[in-house]
Amino acid sequence: MKFEDLINKSGEWLKGEGAYSEVVISSRIRLARNISKIPFPHWAKKTNRERILSLIQAAAVKCPSLKRGLFIRLDQLSLLDRQFLAERHLISHEQIRDNKERAVIIGEKEIAGVMINEEDHLRLQIIFSGLELQEAWRISNKIDGELEKNLDYAFSPKWGYLTACPTNTGTGLRASVLMHLPALAVSRDINRLLQAVAKLGLAVRGLYGEGTQATGNYFQISNQICLGRTEEELIENIDRVIKQIIEYEQNAKKVVLNKSRSEIHDKVFRALGILKNARLITSQETIGLLSTIRLGLALGIISEKEVERRKINELFIITQPAHLQKMGKKELNPMERDEKRALLIREKLAHI
Amino acid sequence: MDCGLWNNLWTVVCFQLLSETRDEMLCQICGKNEATVHFTEVVNNQVSELHLCEDCAQKKGLSIQPHFSIADLLVGLINLGITPPKVEEAGVKCKNCGLTYAQFGKIGRLGCGECYQAFQKGLVPLLRKIHGSIQHRGKFPKKGKRVLSRREEKPPSAVEKFKAELARVVEQEEFEKAASLRDKIRALEKKEQKEK
Numbered sequence: 001m002k003f004e005d006l007i008n009k010s011g012e013w014l015k016g017e018g019a020y021s022e023v024v025i026s027s028r029i030r031l032a033r034n035i036s037k038i039p040f041p042h043w044a045k046k047t048n049r050e051r052i053l054s055l056i057q058a059a060a061v062k063c064p065s066l067k068r069g070l071f072i073r074l075d076q077l078s079l080l081d082r083q084f085l086a087e088r089h090l091i092s093h094e095q096i097r098d099n100k101e102r103a104v105i106i107g108e109k110e111i112a113g114v115m116i117n118e119e120d121h122l123r124l125q126i127i128f129s130g131l132e133l134q135e136a137w138r139i140s141n142k143i144d145g146e147l148e149k150n151l152d153y154a155f156s157p158k159w160g161y162l163t164a165c166p167t168n169t170g171t172g173l174r175a176s177v178l179m180h181l182p183a184l185a186v187s188r189d190i191n192r193l194l195q196a197v198a199k200l201g202l203a204v205r206g207l208y209g210e211g212t213q214a215t216g217n218y219f220q221i222s223n224q225i226c227l228g229r230t231e232e233e234l235i236e237n238i239d240r241v242i243k244q245i246i247e248y249e250q251n252a253k254k255v256v257l258n259k260s261r262s263e264i265h266d267k268v269f270r271a272l273g274i275l276k277n278a279r280l281i282t283s284q285e286t287i288g289l290l291s292t293i294r295l296g297l298a299l300g301i302i303s304e305k306e307v308e309r310r311k312i313n314e315l316f317i318i319t320q321p322a323h324l325q326k327m328g329k330k331e332l333n334p335m336e337r338d339e340k341r342a343l344l345i346r347e348k349l350a351h352i
Numbered sequence: 353m354d355c356g357l358w359n360n361l362w363t364v365v366c367f368q369l370l371s372e373t374r375d376e377m378l379c380q381i382c383g384k385n386e387a388t389v390h391f392t393e394v395v396n397n398q399v400s401e402l403h404l405c406e407d408c409a410q411k412k413g414l415s416i417q418p419h420f421s422i423a424d425l426l427v428g429l430i431n432l433g434i435t436p437p438k439v440e441e442a443g444v445k446c447k448n449c450g451l452t453y454a455q456f457g458k459i460g461r462l463g464c465g466e467c468y469q470a471f472q473k474g475l476v477p478l479l480r481k482i483h484g485s486i487q488h489r490g491k492f493p494k495k496g497k498r499v500l501s502r503r504e505e506k507p508p509s510a511v512e513k514f515k516a517e518l519a520r521v522v523e524q525e526e527f528e529k530a531a532s533l534r535d536k537i538r539a540l541e542k543k544e545q546k547e548k
Contacts, residue, residue, distance in 0.1 A: 036465055039449040043463040119461070141491070148493045154465025159479065160488030162465035166475065167482055169468075171490035201484075228485020228516065334407070 001070050001108070003081070007326050010317065011088060011110035011127065016309035018130020022298050023246045025178040025218070025313060028089075028127045029136040029235075031144055032120040032163045032172035034154040040164040041102075041117040049101035052121045059150035060105055060114060065143045069107040069114075074099035080331065083322035089127065092118055112143060119164050120172075122147070131242060133175055133235050141231070160227060170227025175235050177242050178220050182295040183252035184245075185217040193248060194219070200241055201225050216291035216316075221245070257299055268296035275345050276352065280338040286319050286345065306352050315348060379405035446470040487516040511540050 013026040034040060035055060038048050053073075060066040074082055074095055082099060085091045090113050091104050105114040115123040124143055126136040154162040160170040168174070184190040194204050205220040221242065223234050256264060271292035274281075294312055296302040317323060319341045325332050328340055379387045385405030442454040451463030453471050462468065468475060479486050514537045521529040 034465055037448060039464045040462065042459070042461055043449060043451060144491075145494070153493045155493050156465075156468060156488070157492070158488060159468055159486070160490055161493075162462075162468050164461045166462070166479055169479060170483060170488050173490070225483045225485075227479060227483035228487060228520065229489060231490050233489075 001068075001106075003070065003072060003077075006088070006106070006110075007084075007323070010314045013089075013110070013127040013129045014310060014313040014317065015129045016313050018128060018132045020243075020246050021130040021309065023179055023181070023249050024131040024242065025180055026127050026129055027131055027133045027136050028125055028174075028176045028178070029133065029140045030123055030125045030174040030176070031140055031161075032168045032174075033122040033124070033144070033147075033151070033161060034163060035121050036152040036154045038121070041119065041121060042164065046101060049117050052117055053101060053103055055151065056114070056116050056122055056147075057103070057105075059147050062150055063143065063146040065112060065139075065146060066105055066107055066114065069105045069112070071105050072103060074102045074104065080322055080325055084326050087317060087320040087322050091115060094118070112139065120168070122151075131177065131239070131246075133177065133239050133242075137173075137175070137231060137235050167224065168226050171229070171231050171234060173226055173231050173234055174222050175238050176220050176222035177238065178218060179242070179245065179249075180216075180218055180291065180294055181245070181249050182217045182291055182298075183256045184249050186256055187252045189248070189252065193245065197221060197241060197245070200237075202238060202241060216287035218287075218291070253295075253299055264295075264299065265301055267292055268299075268301045271296070272302070272349075272352065276349050278342045278345070280335070281342040281345065282338055283320055283341065286341060287316060290315055302352075307349070311348060315345065319344060377403050379403065379408050381405075381408040441471075441474050444470060444473075485516065485519065487512065489513070489516060511537055511544070514540070 013028075018024075018027075035052060038044065038052060041049055041052070044052070057071055060069070060071070074085075074091065077085075077099070079096070082091065082096045085104065086093050086096050088110065090106055090110065092115065095102055095104075095115070095118060101117055103116040105112075105116070107113060111126060111128065113125045113127075115125070124140055124147070126140040126143075128136050156162060161168075161172040163169050163172055181190060184193060197204055201224050203222050203224050205222070221238065223238050225234070229237075271289040275286075275289050275293070290312055293302065293307065294309070297304060297307060297309060297312070318327070321332075321337055324337050324340050324344070327344075332340060377387045379385050380403050382405060385407065387403035387405055442452070442457070444453045445451070446463055446467040447470065448466035449463035451467055453474060456462055456467065456471060456474075462471070476486055514533050518530055518533045518537065521527075521533065
């Protein structure tokens with residue numbers, strides 16, 4: 001696999017399959033690990049960060065699940081390429097600017113990824129399409145086991161895995177589920193629901209993780225507690241809450257369809273009309289309209305034979321600024337991007 | 353679990369997340385282009401917003417900067433007096449990496465794994481605040497055990513594990529389970545005393 005090949009494919013997590021894929025876009029497990037005694041990346045000197053890079057790269061090469069992956073130093077990429085990786089959820093937004101002695105390992109089909117020298121020395125992430133937390137945990141546990149054979153993790157029997165930020169101490173595990181909740185958002189119940197979720201020790205965030213807003217009614221739900229429970233308990237807890245939210249969303253969909261059938265039909269077909277005809281479109285507007293199309297799919301207003309869910313999921317990613325520029329192989333100003341974006345969407349939806 | 357403060361903060365975040373599609377507005381810097389980049393900041397539960405066009409945001413270097421992070425929140429948590437860095441604590445320094453407790457209070461991040469031992473006094477209550485517990489119950493690295501036994505750190509005993517479990521079930525109001533755990537702990541403690 002080469003870096004330039006990434007643009008021609010999309011990650012496995014966008015395929016729109018797996019359990020409850022109507023409501024759940026993806027399930028992600030992240031494990032935070034650090035090497036014993038060496039200062040954490042933000043506090044380490046350049047030489048120590050270089051040492052971490054080579055230690056982890058050496059361990060990954062010996063790890064059956066990662067050895068065929070792509071190892072990329074972020075300080076050797078252009079700003080555009082780093083933005084491209086962030087849009088694909090392969091690196092964090094902080095790493096777009098903060099790229100010295102940092103690297104990423106991208107596994108096959110973009111299921112497994114390793115960020116090196118981000119907030120922690122090593123962050124392993126596994127992303128699957130649909131609600132597949134258990135499977136994602138099984139794989140991350142396996143890779144973690146392979147890596148630890150060759151790495152000395154900072155660990156205490158009392159406090160577990162020791163991380164740069166005390167919010168991750170313990171299991172170092174963050175399970176997060178990206179949900180699309182358009183019906184609950186329409187019915188306004190989402191306000192109360194999200195408050196309840198926060199009370200259960202879970203955090204709610206927007207599409208691109210920490211610090212981003214929920215555009216297009218996408219919500220990322222993740223555990224805040226990492227210490228004092230086993231990994232399985234943490235995952236069961238969030239899995240239970242997610243299943244409940246799915247049920248609420250599905251009920252809300254029925255209510256919405258009963259109460260305001262023609263308004264919803266109108267909204268969906270107008271969204272389709274704009275997407276199929278616009279000549280200039282911003283990414284903000286695109287996300288909103290695609291979200292409406294996804295609602296139309298879920299309600300059966302548009303049939304899945306006409307538009308595959310995978311195609312809509314992919315459009316969310318490939319219409320973002322860095323993706324458009326990578327595809328066009330040149331830098332584009334905001335106006336040129338809006339034009340290119342509109343063209344791309346028209347092409348993708350031409351058959352409807 | 354006492355997480356009132358977190359909940360308040362998260363509620364604020366949730367409200368932000370809920371703000372639906374905005375009306376069209378102009379950039380607050382140039383006043384010409386439509387504002388397409390929106391920033392929200394929460395400082396002491398006060399939400400302030402900034403709406404910019406992409407060009408101005410990029411000029412300010414803001415377009416890719418997140419406006420809210422856990423570390424910021426945590427710094428807030430420490431400053432709000434949940435774990436007041438005591439005067440004698442503030443000067444404590446980690447022997448391995450040189451970070452002082454006062455510096456930790458400022459940046460919200462530890463310097464290395466050894467800092468946990470060095471800053472125990474202040475960290476334990478903070479960890480309890482964040483996680484509702486201070487005893488790890490998840491997986492152990494296979495390699496770590498060997499390293500740790502060298503450092504003379506003991507893994508938690510059966511009694512300690514039961515106690516942690518007890519705290520958890522009490523919190524979840526599973527009192528039948530709690531009663532049976534309490535009996536197990538008593539039995540084990542009796543046995544240990546006899547052995548002594």
